[in-house]
Amino acid sequence: MTELTPNAAGQGLCSCHVCNLVSRRGPESAQAHCPRCGASLHFRKPGSVARCWALLLAAYILYIPANLLTIMETGSLFSYRRDTIMSGVIQLWNTGSYAIAVVVFIASVTIPLLKLISLTMLLVSVQRRSKWRPRQRTQLYRMVEFVGRWSMLDIYVVTLLAALVRLGNIATVKAGPGALAFGAVVVLTMFASMQFDPRLIWDPFQKERNS
Numbered sequence: 001m002t003e004l005t006p007n008a009a010g011q012g013l014c015s016c017h018v019c020n021l022v023s024r025r026g027p028e029s030a031q032a033h034c035p036r037c038g039a040s041l042h043f044r045k046p047g048s049v050a051r052c053w054a055l056l057l058a059a060y061i062l063y064i065p066a067n068l069l070t071i072m073e074t075g076s077l078f079s080y081r082r083d084t085i086m087s088g089v090i091q092l093w094n095t096g097s098y099a100i101a102v103v104v105f106i107a108s109v110t111i112p113l114l115k116l117i118s119l120t121m122l123l124v125s126v127q128r129r130s131k132w133r134p135r136q137r138t139q140l141y142r143m144v145e146f147v148g149r150w151s152m153l154d155i156y157v158v159t160l161l162a163a164l165v166r167l168g169n170i171a172t173v174k175a176g177p178g179a180l181a182f183g184a185v186v187v188l189t190m191f192a193s194m195q196f197d198p199r200l201i202w203d204p205f206q207k208e209r210n211s
């Protein structure tokens with residue numbers, strides 16, 4: 001399975017990103033264009049690793065304020081609270097909403113972090129042209145992509161949290177700056193995983209490829 005295998009790029013075949021026409025592209029020509037629609041041809045998404053890194057680093061940086069800043073402010077006649085994600089989870093736990101506390105913790109702390117770590121690991125392994133477990137790494141990428149579709153669940157959970165607090169009394173609930181940072185983390189991670197080209201995982205298994 002992990003022997004050297006021929007692939008399209010190795011044989012100079014390139015599929016157009018716009019119209020999907022497969023055409024032959026010589027390695028010597030720097031800039032090739034699709035014979036059918038005229039779009040420029042690339043064997044792999046150009047600059048995908050660099051772009052993925054940039055988005056990922058931005059997501060890592062914003063992950064800190066997302067967890068440290070107030071995600072929501074709640075006030076009523078008698079009390080006023082500012083909650084970060086963690087203090088919200090602890091509050092839910094202390095008031096006996098164990099299931100919701102666990103869901104919120106997993107959706108808004110664990111999953112975003114796991115996505116960031118998975119993408120980092122994929123990028124590092126691709127840059128080192130690692131031949132370690134390509135199938136599992138491809139599956140990992142698929143999982144990150146799949147979770148990406150459900151990423152808004154994280155934000156939904158925060159909204160749910162706000163709604164739950166709002167229930168029962170005359171209160172005001174306001175999203176804090178942490179919510180903005182948190183949303184940015186989710187969106188940046190989604191863009192980062194879209195930038196990554198999973199074919200790069202399999203490139204070390206093929207004899208040679210030009211650009």
Ligand SMILES: [Zn+2]
Nearest residue numbers: 016019034037
């Ligand atoms: Zn085309």
